[in-house]
Amino acid sequence: MHDVIRLLRAHRSIRRFQQRPVPPELVEELVRAGQAASTSSFIQACTLIQVNDPADRERLAEYAGGQSCVATAPLFLVFCADMQRHRLACDMNGVEMLSGYTEQFITATVDCALLAQNLMVAAEAVGLGGVYIGGIRNRIAAVAELLALPELVYPVFGMCLGWPDQDPEIKPRLPLEVVLKQDRYDDSGDRGRIAGYDRVVEQYYANRLGSDKRTTWSRQMAGMLEKEARPHMLPFLRERGFLLK
Ligand SMILES: Cc1cc2nc3c(=O)[nH]c(=O)nc-3n(C[C@H](O)[C@H](O)[C@H](O)COP(=O)(O)O)c2cc1C
Incomplete structure (x- = not known):
């Protein structure tokens, strides 16, 4: 390498x-x-x-x-x-x-x-x-x-x-097939691939020294994305002269 x-x-x-x-x-x-x-x-x-x-x-x-x-x-x-x-x-x-x-x-x-x-x-x-x-x-x-x-x-x-x-x-990353597509966007196999990756991430957290975190990647994402994401950003950026048009 x-x-x-x-x-x-x-x-x-x-x-x-x-x-x-x-x-x-x-x-x-x-x-x-x-x-x-x-x-x-x-x-x-x-x-x-x-x-x-x-x-x-x-x-x-x-x-x-x-x-x-x-x-x-x-x-x-x-x-x-x-x-x-x-x-x-x-x-x-x-x-x-x-x-x-x-x-x-x-x-x-x-x-x-x-x-x-x-x-x-x-x-x-x-x-x-x-x-x-x-x-x-x-x-x-x-x-x-x-x-x-x-x-x-x-x-x-x-x-x-x-x-x-x-x-x-090192934190394991998503399988290559999920992030690298050929010619067209096709996520038909991604549910299974993400489920497999969830097990890898679960193991990573279970083995991590000094951590009692027990979760998967999809659960982490779901937990984050069911909440609002810094809704103050848009008004702040507009006030600063960004994102006006
Ligand atoms: C734009 C950006 C913002 C981030 N903000 C934080 C943060 O506020 N606190 C933190 O502990 N890690 C933060 N991270 C680190 C990510 O959590 C970390 O890169 C990710 O979990 C992958 O882990 P790794 O960098 O060890 O591979 C941030 C990463 C990026 C790219």
Whole structure:
């Protein structure tokens, strides 16, 4: 197996870290690796905010639903979808920017995800570990206020990074046949495949050290999707100048 593929296949989220700092030069190297990702129409619409102040970290941990790793990780980054600098670019060229398009929201959000995942892989390549923190969207308006985010900028997710202080098992993924289709969408065999995968996930949780979680993938999804999903997101994004047309 190719080294890069082996690295990708070895990914698991890390939530406990050694109290050893990530040197600033390494942070810069990781961000450069993130920036090297493909970017829709060259828009480069992601801004990262490195949050250093312990009091700010505590507040973000609380906003994220009490996720202590946000406060304790040596490095915490917030990935923001950012169309503000494009307004500047238009202004520099005497053009008034037409903003608020759903297309712009998609491209800026995708840009953040691509940069972040490149950064995560680069971090894992040098022995760091990390976890995305979508939990910051629980209190997205408070996060935006804390970070002084202007209009046309929104926090997509955070990321904790550091030297791992745990060695969790790799979480099994869906069978390939469920995610890779040939020529047309055909999910006729997927009910059975997902039932088989449920048993695999159940075993994974049963064997996981220090966890008494007993569930399956489909049960987890059903439990999540019978509830509302952060209904405050749409009004927040519109107020920030996204998703208006
Ligand atoms: C955008 C995004 C947001 C996430 N938010 C959180 C989070 O707030 N807290 C957390 O513990 N894990 C979070 N995760 C991690 C996922 O739970 C994790 O990737 C998934 O369960 C698969 O596990 P693995 O990364 O160990 O393979 C997030 C992942 C992504 C991609």
